[in-house]
């Protein structure tokens with residue numbers, strides 16, 4: 001311990017070792033003889049947090065002094081993943097910490113395993129938000145991530161006899177060492193009640209909202225350190241608390257429940273994440289959840305802005321707010337309310353200010369996924385906001401009529417209010433009207449947005465539409481997930497690639513020289529062995545690391561077509577049974593992903609995967625040639641084990657359905673080859689890595705539209721294709737359900753009668769493509785070359801690239817260097 005090295009921020013092995021033991025004793029209150037791994041994990045977490053706090057406070061101070069322009073990312077979901085490893089990487093103290101932990105007789109990897117990850121999201125949207133916060137800090141851009149601190153995150157998935165069982169995710173049970181509760185940063189929000197007009201001291205008619213009840217939102221802050229820079233940004237999550245946590249009146253009256261009823265009611269608001277990644281209308285609690293974090297966030301921004309002594313008119317210069325899908329879209333009406341009712345601003349200037357503040361990202365084309373709230377629910381929950389929305393709509397439709405007179409149909413389609421049946425507020429429309437920028441998350445998706453669900457807004461404001469193709473954090477899905485591969489990449493492309501992924505191109509020449517092949521393959525095999533151990537541990541199924549690992553991990557949804565993957569497995573299984581001499585590379589099919597609890601067909605698909613696996617895995621005829629496994633509880637932590645171990649990445653959604661996908665990028669960064677349709681970001685990945693290094697199949701989105709328009713009859717495919725027919729019949733006959741023909745009937749009937757996601761239409765093209773994959777895999781050198789070329793050319797899909805685009809084209813955000 002060098003005399004000048006401060007104990008709480010020293011980064012040397014000695015300093016970290018000293019701090020670890022100090023925190024074990026003084027913070028965790030344990031001594032080595034009795035301390036558990038969890039105790040040491042928490043002691044280490046506090047040790048690392050001390051080192052983060054230094055950077056964090058220096059950053060906040062600098063941004064405050066320089067009144068730095070700041071982007072506020074409003075997202076109902078965040079999937080940051082486990083924090084310990086990520087923070088060690090950002091601080092550059094991974095090796096020193098590994099040494100310090102060894103000194104207390106433990107392994108760093110085992111302590112990293114102890115962390116319960118914050119599962120505050122469902123899937124792609126939540127993880128993307130986390131990748132973007134990582135890149136914003138790494139690119140030294142001032143940013144605040146705002147969201148909700150759910151007490152229970154996405155459910156833990158247990159599999160019981162092939163069926164998904166949801167288990168509550170009490171991630172906060174042992175406390176969360178990475179967050180700081182900020183009791184002094186808290187705001188009250190109103191709910192229900194009524195509005196009343198009054199004359200203000202200038203004789204202007206003003207509106208006062210008299211809420212029926214008030215709730216408090218309290219800030220919980222987590223540091224988001226940049227990689228290789230001193231900047232550390234902020235993730236501020238709001239938790240709902242009662243304004244008055246104990247009602248003595250009821251207590252004295254003997255109504256003990258009553259005394260805490262309001263406390264319980266209030267806290268229920270941020271109790272749990274909605275586990276659906278497709279909206280289900282009408283859940284009042286979900287509307288209140290969105291309003292709570294949006295109102296607290298906007299009040300917090302106004303507090304920071306006014307504390308800087310600047311006038312409200314300069315608010316859009318200081319803050320730009322990104323709406324992560326429609327979940328925070330109420331922000332448009334809430335900012336208007338705050339400016340009008342709290343700050344006495346005139347409508348025009350309030351509206352002008354509002355429209356210069358917000359930008360909106362759309363993440364899904366599924367019409368049923370566009371959130372809408374009934375007017376009655378709005379009236380009873382947020383009466384003042386409904387008034388403001390109706391007023392916004394009036395001004396808006398006047399503008400539309402001005403520009404497109406005699407086109408009442410257009411006006412009706414554009415209206416914020418859906419008048420077709422019971423009246424609804426269209427949240428996507430509110431987001432579009434209130435934003436200066438509207439973007440999709442992949443080139444095809446943005447084009448389809450402008451062409452379909454947001455066509456009329458594109459007609460109105462083409463200049464607002466722009467594309468921002470998604471990206472992923474090379475730190476989380478490269479360095480943290482696959483350190484051996486990244487060591488090779490740093491050797492070949494220089495260590496800077498993790499902060500400048502385009503440097504991966506330096507790998508290209510090596511892809512054409514065989515020297516590096518054995519090491520490349522050894523690293524992949526090592527990750528496959530590690531995953532095989534994890535699979536055996538979790539499922540009891542033994543898989544062969546030498547076989548091709550063919551992996552599909554993502555939320556279970558019919559448009560993602562996990563059941564098309566299963567149809568291929570059934571067809572391959574039956575081919576090998578018919579012809580045991582069939583020359584096919586041994587394959588291990590790995591699945592993972594959660595189904596929304598109320599989504600029956602998705603849950604049946606999970607059962608199907610297990611049922612087919614049961615038969616295939618115990619059939620001696622295919623014993624060492626086919627394996628089917630389902631890895632339970634797919635989350636960021638499990639994902640870090642799976643992406644590095646993949647040979648083949650399954651991105652097989654029906655073209656036009658997957659907005660972008662980000663798993664596709666994570667697989668490619670880890671050297672997997674993709675079998676996929678021309679959907680979402682697959683299109684751009686194929687362009688970057690080269691068509692010859694991508695296994696393409698299936699209808700294009702235009703062909704899908706044409707086929708649907710001309711009347712798609714799935715039964716024709718069944719009748720005309722014997723291989724398909726046999727696969728479907730085996731399923732229908734109960735081969736995979738102990739003869740029970742009823743179990744999978746709903747799935748079989750849907751495929752033969754509707755097949756909304758055109759599995760039968762794409763089946764032949766898919767299995768033909770899988771044959772090409774099989775042949776390619778058996779030429780190890782060409783497969784390795786293609787694998788290396790995928791990594792060398794995937795740099796564009798770093799979240800640093802897309803965040804730089806957002807900063808340049810939407811947020812107009814410059815870097816701010818923080819001096820230690």
Ligand SMILES: CCc1ccc([C@H](C)CC(=O)N[C@@H]2O[C@H](CO)[C@@H](O)[C@H](O)[C@H]2O)cc1
Pocket residue numbers: 122123124125126128276277278279280325363364369371441470658659660661662680
């Ligand atoms: C209201 C319930 C709900 C919750 C989440 C969502 C998300 C929009 C669903 C989602 O995660 N979409 C995914 O977003 C990713 C990041 O942009 C894309 O890569 C995926 O293609 C898209 O499905 C919709 C509705």
